[in-house]
Amino acid sequence: MDKITINTPLDMHLHVRDGEMLKNVMEYSSKPFAGGLIMPNTLPPISSREEILSYRKRIVEAIGDEQFEPLMSIFFKSSYDYELLESIKDLILVVKLYPSGVTTNSEGGVLSVDLDEVGETLSAMEKLGIPLSIHGETNGSTFEREAEFLPTYELLAKSFPKLKIIMEHISDRRTIELLDKYENLYATVTLHHLTVTLDDLLGGALKPHLFCKPIVKTSEDRDALQNLVLSGHKKVMFGSDSAPHPQEQKESGNGSAGIFSAPVLLQGVVELFDKNGKLENLQAFLSDNARRIYELNPKEKLVTLEKRNFTVADSYGGVVPLFAGEKLSWSLS
Amino acid sequence: MDKITINTPLDMHLHVRDGEMLKNVMEYSSKPFAGGLIMPNTLPPISSREEILSYRKRIVEAIGDEQFEPLMSIFFKSSYDYELLESIKDLILVVKLYPSGVTTNSEGGVLSVDLDEVGETLSAMEKLGIPLSIHGETNGSTFEREAEFLPTYELLAKSFPKLKIIMEHISDRRTIELLDKYENLYATVTLHHLTVTLDDLLGGALKPHLFCKPIVKTSEDRDALQNLVLSGHKKVMFGSDSAPHPQEQKESGNGSAGIFSAPVLLQGVVELFDKNGKLENLQAFLSDNARRIYELNPKEKLVTLEKRNFTVADSYGGVVPLFAGEKLSWSLS
Numbered sequence: 001m002d003k004i005t006i007n008t009p010l011d012m013h014l015h016v017r018d019g020e021m022l023k024n025v026m027e028y029s030s031k032p033f034a035g036g037l038i039m040p041n042t043l044p045p046i047s048s049r050e051e052i053l054s055y056r057k058r059i060v061e062a063i064g065d066e067q068f069e070p071l072m073s074i075f076f077k078s079s080y081d082y083e084l085l086e087s088i089k090d091l092i093l094v095v096k097l098y099p100s101g102v103t104t105n106s107e108g109g110v111l112s113v114d115l116d117e118v119g120e121t122l123s124a125m126e127k128l129g130i131p132l133s134i135h136g137e138t139n140g141s142t143f144e145r146e147a148e149f150l151p152t153y154e155l156l157a158k159s160f161p162k163l164k165i166i167m168e169h170i171s172d173r174r175t176i177e178l179l180d181k182y183e184n185l186y187a188t189v190t191l192h193h194l195t196v197t198l199d200d201l202l203g204g205a206l207k208p209h210l211f212c213k214p215i216v217k218t219s220e221d222r223d224a225l226q227n228l229v230l231s232g233h234k235k236v237m238f239g240s241d242s243a244p245h246p247q248e249q250k251e252s253g254n255g256s257a258g259i260f261s262a263p264v265l266l267q268g269v270v271e272l273f274d275k276n277g278k279l280e281n282l283q284a285f286l287s288d289n290a291r292r293i294y295e296l297n298p299k300e301k302l303v304t305l306e307k308r309n310f311t312v313a314d315s316y317g318g319v320v321p322l323f324a325g326e327k328l329s330w331s332l333s
Numbered sequence: 334m335d336k337i338t339i340n341t342p343l344d345m346h347l348h349v350r351d352g353e354m355l356k357n358v359m360e361y362s363s364k365p366f367a368g369g370l371i372m373p374n375t376l377p378p379i380s381s382r383e384e385i386l387s388y389r390k391r392i393v394e395a396i397g398d399e400q401f402e403p404l405m406s407i408f409f410k411s412s413y414d415y416e417l418l419e420s421i422k423d424l425i426l427v428v429k430l431y432p433s434g435v436t437t438n439s440e441g442g443v444l445s446v447d448l449d450e451v452g453e454t455l456s457a458m459e460k461l462g463i464p465l466s467i468h469g470e471t472n473g474s475t476f477e478r479e480a481e482f483l484p485t486y487e488l489l490a491k492s493f494p495k496l497k498i499i500m501e502h503i504s505d506r507r508t509i510e511l512l513d514k515y516e517n518l519y520a521t522v523t524l525h526h527l528t529v530t531l532d533d534l535l536g537g538a539l540k541p542h543l544f545c546k547p548i549v550k551t552s553e554d555r556d557a558l559q560n561l562v563l564s565g566h567k568k569v570m571f572g573s574d575s576a577p578h579p580q581e582q583k584e585s586g587n588g589s590a591g592i593f594s595a596p597v598l599l600q601g602v603v604e605l606f607d608k609n610g611k612l613e614n615l616q617a618f619l620s621d622n623a624r625r626i627y628e629l630n631p632k633e634k635l636v637t638l639e640k641r642n643f644t645v646a647d648s649y650g651g652v653v654p655l656f657a658g659e660k661l662s663w664s665l666s
Binding site for chain 2: 141142
């Protein structure tokens with residue numbers, strides 16, 4: 001096949017930051033995608049009705065004339081009660097929970113994910129039908145953080161059986177088995193966790209532009225994630241976790257976590273499915289699963305890619321992208 | 334104890350590079366140490382009698398008036414025969430073997446460490462009494478590289494029972510047990526593998542100045558190495574693997590491996606032994622074990638440290654050191 005058209009591709013985990021960076025990077029998502037779930041860990045995090053509305057307004061301005069639906073979220077706080085959540089339900093798709101300190105701008109996150117601290121808010125979300133999105137890592141040893149969080153996923157899934165829980169950007173093969181164990185657990189998977197390993201990050205020279213949370217893992221984890229998404233699993237959605245940081249910040253003595261993948265996402269995902277002879281499952285991963293899980297009905301946007309070499313630029317708007325300088329075999333038409 | 338004097342401290346694994354960098358960094362080793370084993374992986378690597386002599390001359394010039402004995406080495410090549418080795422025996426302490434591609438400037442190293450390729454040279458070294466120094470890693474997955482190399486250490490130890498083999502900068506707790514299994518295996522341990530873990534490297538922000546080969550490992554590995562050196566094990570020597578790279582190179586999109594620890598070595602090692610109440614084993618680790626293993630008889634140099642706060646500078650000669658900006662509790666007098 002030399003061309004492929006994706007119906008209404010959605011990026012269900014997207015950081016676009018704010019201010020100048022938002023203006024710099026928005027187009028790399030708004031052109032190829034029909035919509036995206038915008039993460040709330042700006043500085044300060046989005047945590048009120050007013051902040052959602054004003055952040056959405058700035059995003060819509062940055063989108064300009066493109067057809068792109070920004071699906072909003074709010075930063076989980078255990079102070080949110082039923083009334084507050086009810087009052088913002090129409091504005092958000094999820095509440096995003098960060099354990100404190102696990103990634104960029106998560107300092108204000110919850111100190112513990114136990115039911116004493118978060119139970120009341122989760123119970124209100126369950127009643128209101130608002131899904132919970134989680135960055136599922138502990139503060140333990142880097143490569144074990146996601147695995148150490150699995151009992152918490154299980155506890156939440158069991159305690160709130162009607163609450164849809166999205167395990168975001170899963171990276172560890174041990175997480176996968178939970179998907180079929182609990183009806184209310186879902187997952188997003190990024191392009192970089194499908195293609196990059198820790199040996200790419202630090203096996204040769206150190207590559208700060210491949211540094212992210214959760215950290216990329218072994219080739220066994222990458223392969224297990226590939227098998228999961230290529231199989232067309234119904235509970236797995238594409239979410240890029242694309243996260244722009246200025247080049248000079250990433251290439252410093254104190255580099256931020258985050259991979260800017262927006263400019264290469266559809267090309268990279270199509271290449272993966274094509275190389276593995278699984279193009280028949282592409283539409284489900286890039287759109288249909290998210291629409292069904294989140295009960296979305298986005299305006300149709302057809303995006304066509306063709307089999308033509310695409311050389312990734314070294315930098316987009318001052319941010320070094322995933323696959324910088326590399327050649328991919330699919331291009332946006 | 335408020336003061337401690339070390340008799341003739343030796344750094345048995347030291348990179349000082351060449352040219353301007355050599356001039357920049359030599360003093361940080363030559364002032365506190367009585368001598369050091371200089372690694373040969375310059376560009377190009379030191380691999381002839383003439384190169385040893387001229388490199389030694391440049392080092393002696395950089396040392397100036399300080400009392401410091403540069404112990405030289407040559408970069409292992411399987412083309413070295415008995416005659417060549419005999420002709421350089423008086424100039425070198427070890428032959429240093431790098432598997433190709435495992436660290437900075439190791440591209441010319443041996444492609445495989447099997448006896449077909451390296452056996453003849455090792456046999457000549459054994460006959461001549463020249464110890465073998467090895468960077469023991471495979472090209473496998475980053476955190477397994479040293480463990481994967483252990484069968485090679487065993488093969489070499491068994492095949493050449495009279496050859497002294499130094500397992501350099503050991504980093505993995507699985508390596509430790511080999512020390513007591515083979516009489517002819519010895520080890521060096523760095524300060525950074527005794528104090529830094531992968532969580533320091535990438536558990537929070539990415540810290541390129543803590544990036545090195547072998548990569549720093551888990552807290553269990555660090556603790557096992559601490560227990561080993563604090564116990565005063567007779568086959569373990571201090572070797573810093575201090576390796577200077579310009580700050581702008583380390584803080585780039587393609588950062589070199591190597592930690593510049595020279596300015597903090599004695600302070601850091603003394604602090605470790607002091608905090609653990611093991612100062613009685615300090616002298617063995619910092620000098621006596623190396624003198625006995627290598628049959629060295631260096632000129633005495635007494636180096637005194639006192640318990641007084643030492644704030645590590647952010648940069649020394651354009652290179653960011655280990656513990657940059659941190660406070661240590663011991664200072665050079």
